[in-house]
Amino acid sequence: MPMSVIVSNLLVVVAAAFAVGIWWAGLCAVYLPLLYCLGLIAAGAVFCFARRRDEAGWLVFALVALFFFAGAIRYLQAVSIPSSDVSLFAGQDVILSGQVVEKQELTANGEETKFRYIVEAWGLTKPDNEKKSAIPVTGKVSLSVSANKVPAAIDCGDRISAAGTIVELHGYNNPGAINTVAALQREGIRARLLPAGPLRLIELSGGGISWQAWRDNWRRQVVVAMEKVMPAPEAAILSGMIFGGYRGISREVITDFQTTGLIHILSVSGTHVALVGVAMLWLGRRFKLRPGLIAVITAIAVTGYAVIAGLTAPVLRSLIMGLTGLAAVVWQREKDVAAAFGLSLLLMLALQPELIYDISFQLSFACTAGLILFYAKTVHLLQRLPKRLAQVVAATFAVQLAALPLTAWYFSNYSLSSFTANFIVVPMVEGIVIAGLVGVLLVSWAPALAGLVFAGCSLCLGAVLQATAWLAALPAASIYFPPLDGAVCVVYYLLLFWLYGYFPQPVMLPLEIWRRWPGRVQVFSIVAALVWAACLVYPRPVIIHFIDVGQGDAAVITTPHGRAVMVDTGGSMGSTSFDLGEQVVYPYLRHYGITELDYLFLTHGHQDHAGGAAAILNHIPVKCVLMAREAEYTQAEKAVLYHRNRQAVIPQYQGQQIELDGVTFTVVYAPAGSRSASEGNETSTVIRVAFGDQSILFTGDLEAPGEAEILAEKLPIKSNLLKVGHHGSRTSSTAAFLQAVAPQVAVISVGYHNSFGHPHAETLARLAAGKTRVYRTDRSGAVRVVTDGQTMTVNPYLYDE
Incomplete structure (x- = not known):
């Protein structure tokens, strides 16, 4: 075997060993000094076997062991928290000083304008001791503040100070969900600051303006130039294609791109960097430039594009892969693409080992590996087709085969329309991106010509959007695919x-x-087919999922034969720009294969209980919605009543009973509303779910007066598990009520560091007095309760220490 092939394969093998070492260190509790010892032993073995030509097999084994331990050591070093990390001050009131490194304007549906700043923290002091020297700290901090609390035009590069409370990063902790906390930490963001007042400008950026501020101002000028000749929504899409990001793009367009497998087009990725590189290589060869000069110009072009795109982690990864591939082309080593792939993997994981848990990193490398391993052989299998068609189908098929487990885990779907989209839409998009970049370069030098280019992009973009919408609307354009363990x-x-x-x-x-x-x-x-069919029809235990929706309630119950019932759907309390039902609850249901609901109970109409219902109706057939009898319907309830996919909607009455596969759902308490919608907690219905000897009581936001009515009427509420009322507020879960329910387990659905102080210490004390085991979604994430009718097992997503 030629030496080049051996080296190429060896690079791939040691890169894979390094990645596996990182993964192993992330899963297991590993003693770092022991790893150092094992790494030294492996290094010694490499040195010994390298001197013996007849021990090549053992040398490879020793190299694999060395890189495995090196990966584990590098990961543990990267995740260790330095003593100066700002997150160590979580829970403390401080005055933070630092430099703004990123600024984003947050505005949605006419709401108050807010700014989100990412601040590189330098130091902090205590509010009661400002004269004392600042404590040096490291790490970035995220803070959001209303526009009226920003006294000056604070921009990137400026030094500021802000008083507030440091809090730990926190996301929605549900199985299958993207770990947003880890994603922020990979960007260097270590904590959040809850501002207690206006920001204070300490010093303008040195030299007048930072390169980030210059880049942001330049981008705004480009978008303004686009909006002069094309509609604002299309300008937002073109800006997203060139610079990345979804800001200003409608939810419908994003959904269509997701359905057709083209969502990567709206975020700068390897596709964009490769497109710029290929265009520059073509131009260089067209003008018959020397290969070395072409390589230099192409490298400068792709690096410049990465800079204006923001040099975010995905862009930086794409740049490294692009430059590595460019080197292979320049040195005429295209056959060693696998080695370039392995080298890129090794370099990126050595720089930032936590990337192995990043979804875009996983998908990028899975897709690249698919092209390397399966593309050529798939083209050979399709040799009877026209060459261009065979290449497009083979590329799409190879990529989807390699990334299938990842897309199933994160998105629970498979895009059948992507084959057609890649053949029809992608070439048009590539032309639009190249033309758009030309227009971007002309904005400052020839604005009129740039306007003509953008106008042409607008015409082509209209055709792309129409084609994408048509493909997304086709039957079975995207099919459900269950996550694989x-x-x-x-x-x-x-x-x-x-x-x-x-x-x-x-x-x-x-x-x-x-x-x-x-x-x-x-x-x-x-x-095998018979065994599979038997597994599908064999009765399973009943599972009750308490979904982590922050400060809200959402639960889903699955019966022995896979039928599903929901009790509340959660919903964002404040900003309407984040649809919690769309982005948290619906993905959770998809992850567990719930594609239809037999019943949806809404205990009352408050946003944090019913706000996600409309999004559920958008995606999942719901046979019947049962609503509380309130005096006045809330906005969330009206969205259900007037929804285009609405089927049966009926009011809840005391004594209603539904039975599904041996699981009984009983409306224990359903008061008629006599108050305004703003006082709707007292209209909360109480629902008891029973299976065999086990039972669960859902109490919505019921407070003490309602609990007293239930006790006075001696309604059947005794249950093994209690969903604690009103997120554990002091005005719910009275001692008498808890004594009547007598739960062994209680679940509190509550938001992390919420402004209401839930759950209240008095409520927790009353639960502790009854020896009730308590699980909280702000600490445990989603809570799954499994019962066979005789026993009950509680499985929190996170284990609260």
């Missing part, structure tokens, strides 16, 4: 490598097995 993923990739012939020669290919034993293959297939 770790063992199934391993089997899937082993099977994939087997089908593509990457196993050693003694292992037969599927076609050879079929030719040799056709009868046995048929019998095995029939038996």
Whole structure:
């Protein structure tokens, strides 16, 4: 075997070993000094075997061990928190000083304008001791503040100070959800600051303006130039295609791009960097420039594009991969693309090992690996098709095969329309991006010509949007695909490598097995199908999911035969720009394969209980919605009543009972509303779910007067598990009520560091007095309760220490 091939394969192997070492260190509690010892032993083995030419196999094994331990050590070093980290001051009131490194304007639906700042923290002092020297700190802090609390035009590069409370980063902790806290930490953001007053400008940026501020101002000028010749929504889309980001893009457009598998177009990725690189290579060869000069110009172009795109982590990854690929092309080593892939992987993980948990990183490398491993062989299989069609289908198929477990885990779908979209829409988009970049370069030098270019982009973009909407509306454009667990993923990739012939020669290919034993293959297939069918119809336990929706309530119950019922849907309390039902609850349901609801109970109409219902109706068929009888419907309830997908909507009455697969849902308490919608807590219905000897009581936001009425009427509320009323407020869960329910377990659905002080210490004390085990979604994340009718097991997503 040629030495170049050995080195190429070795780079891939050691990069994979480094990645596995990082993954292992993230899963296990590892003693760092022990890793150093093992790493030294592996390094010694490499030195010994490298001197013996007849021990090549052992040398490879030693290198794999060395890079495995090196990956584990690098990860533990990266995640260690320095003693100066700003997050160590969480829970304390401070005056923070630092430099603004990022600024974003937050405005939605006519609401009050807010600014979000990312501040590189330098020091902090205590509010009662400002004269004392500041404590040096490191790390970035995120803070959001109303526009009226920004006394000057604070911009990137400016030094500011702000008084407030440092709080830890926190997200929605649900299975299958993207870890937003880890994503922020990878960007260096370590904590949040809750401002207690206006920001104070200490010093303008040195030299008048920072490069980030210059870049942001220049981007705004470009967008203004776009909006002069094209509608603002299309300008937002073109800006997203060139610079990345979804700001100003309608939810419908984003959904269409997701359905057709083109959502990566709206965020700067390897596709964009490769497009710029290919365009520059083509121009250089067109003008017959020397290869070295072409390489330099192309490298400058892709680096410049990465800078104006923001040099975010995904852009930086794309740049490293692009420059590595460019080097392979310039040195005419295209056959060593696998080595370039391995080298890029090794470099990026060495710089930032936490990237291994980043969704865009995982998808980028899975897609690249798919193209390297499966593209050429798939083209060969499709050789009877026209060349261009075979290439597009093979590229799409190779990418989707490699990334399928990831897309199933994070998105729970498979885009069938992506094949057509890649053939029809992608070439148009590539032309729009290149033309848009030309227009961007002309904005400062020839604004009139830039306007003509943008106008042409607008015409083409209209056709792209129409084609994307049409493809997304096709039947089965995107189908549900269940998430795969770790063992199934391993089997899937082993099977994939087997089908593509990457196993050693003694292992037969599927076609050879079929030719040799056709009868046995048929019998095995029939038996496997029968076993699969039996698993699908075999009764499962009842599972109650308490979803982490922050300061709100949302729960879903699945029956032994897979039917589903929801009790409340959560909803954002403040800004309407974040649809919690769309972005938290619906993905949770998809992750667990819930594609239809038999019943949806809304205990009352407050936003934090019913605000996500409309989004659920947008995506999931709901056979019947049961609503509380309130004096006046809230905005959230009206959205359900007038929804285009609404089916049956009926009021809840005391004594209503529904039975599904042996699970009984009883409306224990349903008062008629006599107060205004703003006082709707007292109209909260109480729902009891029973299966065998086990029962769960949902109390919505019921407060003490309602609890007293239930006790006076001696209604059947005794239950094994209590969903604590009103997020654990002091005015709910009275001692008498808890004594009547007598729960062994209680779940409190509550937002992290909420402004209401929930759950209240008195409520927690009353629960503790009854020896009730308490789980809180702000600490445990989503809580899954599994029961077979005799026993009950509680599985929190996070274990509260």
